[in-house]
Amino acid sequence: xxxxxxxxxxxxxxxxxxxxxxxxxxxxxxxxxxxxxxxxxxxxxxxxxxxxxxxxxxxxxxxxxxxxxxxxxxxxxxxxxxxxxxxxxxxxxxxxxxxxxxxxxxxxxxxxxxxxxxxxxxxxxxxxxxxxxxxxxxxxxxxxxxxxxxxxxxxxxxxxxxxxxxxxxxxxxxxxxxxxxxxxxxxxxxxxxxxxxxxxxxxxxxxxxxxxxxxxxxxxxxxxxxxxxxxxxxxxxxxxxxxxxxxxxxxxxxxxxxxxxxxxxxxxxxxxxxxxxxxxxxxxxxxxxxxxxxxxxxxxxxxxxxxxxxxxxxxxxxxxxxxxxxxxxxxxxxxxxxxxxxxxxxxxxxxxxxxxxxxxxxxxxxxxxxxxxxxxxxxxxxxxxxxxxx
Amino acid sequence: xxxxxxxxxxxxxxxxxxxxxxxxxxxxxxxxxxxxxxxxxxxxxxxxxxxxxxxxxxxxxxxxxxxxxxxxxxxxxxxxxxxxxxxxxxxxxxxxxxxxxxxxxxxxxxxxxxxxxxxxxxxxxxxxxxxxxxxxxxxxxxxxxxxxx
Numbered sequence: 384x385x386x387x388x389x390x391x392x393x394x395x396x397x398x399x400x401x402x403x404x405x406x407x408x409x410x411x412x413x414x415x416x417x418x419x420x421x422x423x424x425x426x427x428x429x430x431x432x433x434x435x436x437x438x439x440x441x442x443x444x445x446x447x448x449x450x451x452x453x454x455x456x457x458x459x460x461x462x463x464x465x466x467x468x469x470x471x472x473x474x475x476x477x478x479x480x481x482x483x484x485x486x487x488x489x490x491x492x493x494x495x496x497x498x499x500x501x502x503x504x505x506x507x508x509x510x511x512x513x514x515x516x517x518x519x520x521x522x523x524x525x526x527x528x529x530x531x532x533x534x535x536x537x538x539x540x541x542x543x544x545x546x547x548x549x550x551x552x553x554x555x556x557x558x559x560x561x562x563x564x565x566x567x568x569x570x571x572x573x574x575x576x577x578x579x580x581x582x583x584x585x586x587x588x589x590x591x592x593x594x595x596x597x598x599x600x601x602x603x604x605x606x607x608x609x610x611x612x613x614x615x616x617x618x619x620x621x622x623x624x625x626x627x628x629x630x631x632x633x634x635x636x637x638x639x640x641x642x643x644x645x646x647x648x649x650x651x652x653x654x655x656x657x658x659x660x661x662x663x664x665x666x667x668x669x670x671x672x673x674x675x676x677x678x679x680x681x682x683x684x685x686x687x688x689x690x691x692x693x694x695x696x697x698x699x700x701x702x703x704x705x706x707x708x709x710x711x712x713x714x715x716x717x718x719x720x721x722x723x724x725x726x727x728x729x730x731x732x733x734x735x736x737x738x739x740x741x742x743x744x745x746x747x748x749x750x751x752x753x754x755x756x757x758x759x760x761x762x763x764x765x766x767x768x769x770x771x772x773x
Numbered sequence: 774x775x776x777x778x779x780x781x782x783x784x785x786x787x788x789x790x791x792x793x794x795x796x797x798x799x800x801x802x803x804x805x806x807x808x809x810x811x812x813x814x815x816x817x818x819x820x821x822x823x824x825x826x827x828x829x830x831x832x833x834x835x836x837x838x839x840x841x842x843x844x845x846x847x848x849x850x851x852x853x854x855x856x857x858x859x860x861x862x863x864x865x866x867x868x869x870x871x872x873x874x875x876x877x878x879x880x881x882x883x884x885x886x887x888x889x890x891x892x893x894x895x896x897x898x899x900x901x902x903x904x905x906x907x908x909x910x911x912x913x914x915x916x917x918x919x920x921x922x
Binding site: 448459620735743 | 815817821824826828850851852854855856863876877878879887888892894
């Protein structure tokens with residue numbers, strides 16, 4: 384009688400069992416799993432319907448609309464300055480970034496441009512909202528995988544950024560600070576020094592997160608090679624922002640188009656990653672926070688003097704025309720197609736929000752993944768429900 | 774209609790649909806490029822390699838029963854799927870070749886097409902917009918652009 388080691392014995396038994404299963408041809412029944420609408424990974428109310436075969440997803444479909452507010456219709460009955468209060472609420476974690484493309488579109492139609500100082504401050508606030516938004520993502524990432532500490536760090540350090548935004552605009556989440564022709568106010572005294580300090584803290588935060596989370600073995604094994612989106616598929620589905628760059632497509636609207644913002648005056652690197660997996664998407668965002676702090680630092684040094692508002696009529700009537708302006712928002716490409724008929728309010732506003740496209744890829748990317756990976760993939764795609772439902 | 778997928782075949786597809794019309798049936802102005810129909814379809818495609826974006830615009834003639842249809846873009850841009858669904862429920866434009874034109878946002882039995890101009894915004898009919906005072910001339914400084922709401 385040959386002696387089997389315990390390990391060999393176990394594998395023998397397992398093989399026997401597998402054979403038995405095959406021979407019997409067990410009838411398996413699919414199962415439908417509902418995730419959400421209320422789930423911490425959904426940043427709002429997104430429902431994912433997944434059909435499972437065992438632990439594997441065979442079909443998945445997100446069901447949006449739990450938060451549809453009909454902004455495109457509501458903009459038609461508001462005046463141009465009033466619209467910014469509305470579109471603030473699209474991506475509520477990076478509110479200021481939502482206002483900028485719309486205001487730029489209106490300015491383009493009116494053929495005016497904000498003064499250089501206003502453009503600089505706009506860009507600073509734009510990047511600050513990116514930092515506030517993405518740093519929360521970085522903390523939240525841990526929670527999706529069972530690590531609680533990063534989210535506390537993220538909330539702690541995001542608070543500094545929110546304080547800055549509040550100091551400058553008066554609003555923590557919904558600044559409503561951007562105006563057609565410039566900004567509501569200039570920066571308060573001492574704000575620039577404080578910003579420098581906070582940017583240092585944020586860079587420390589990035590290092591901490593990188594050590595704590597990205598260096599973590601569990602995190603790596605849950606994200607590396609999971610949810611791979613090849614570059615062609617990413618383009619097909621119109622992904623944008625970090626999700627696109629994580630698939631190796633070098634495309635950043637901050638660099639690749641010229642808008643009256645101050646991005647051409649700063650030096651920053653657009654990171655890409657060839658892998659296209661969850662890890663790459665998270666890593667790109669981490670680098671983006673770092674780059675954003677550097678952009679803010681450079682802009683503070685070169686802040687030009689001057690007014691923050693051009694002369695605009697008190698009652699803003701936007702001349703007839705159409706304009707499309709999109710910017711690189713924290714979540715991806717956010718654009719507004721504004722049609723004006725020369726009235727007080729826009730005739731039609733089409734909102735192209737980043738998460739809408741970013742999340743439309745989920746039926747493709749979730750096919751064949753295992754149940755626990757659904758959450759990490761969704762988390763790494765990073766969407767805000769207000770940005771999907773509008 | 775022949776919607777060839779633009780020479781920028783590998784571009785990403787962008788805010789796909791946009792439709793215009795005039796409520797008072799008085800005069801319909803279709804914007805810069807003009808057109809002949811009440812509804813027009815707009816789509817924007819971007820080439821991420823050559824850094825070019827194009828907005829395409831197409832007339833949408835209504836059939837005798839008032840419906841409109843246009844060819845789906847899904848075979849070219851998979852991401853057009855949701856945009857076409859959204860357009861279908863908001864404007865009532867159907868897409869030939871779309872696999873699944875279910876409503877995205879609205880309940881399945883919703884009647885009407887909310888983003889059409891002749892669809893009333895009920896809240897506004899019931900109660901006039903209080904914010905309209907903001908655009909009336911107010912005794913304020915001249916540099917104030919009149920909006921702080």
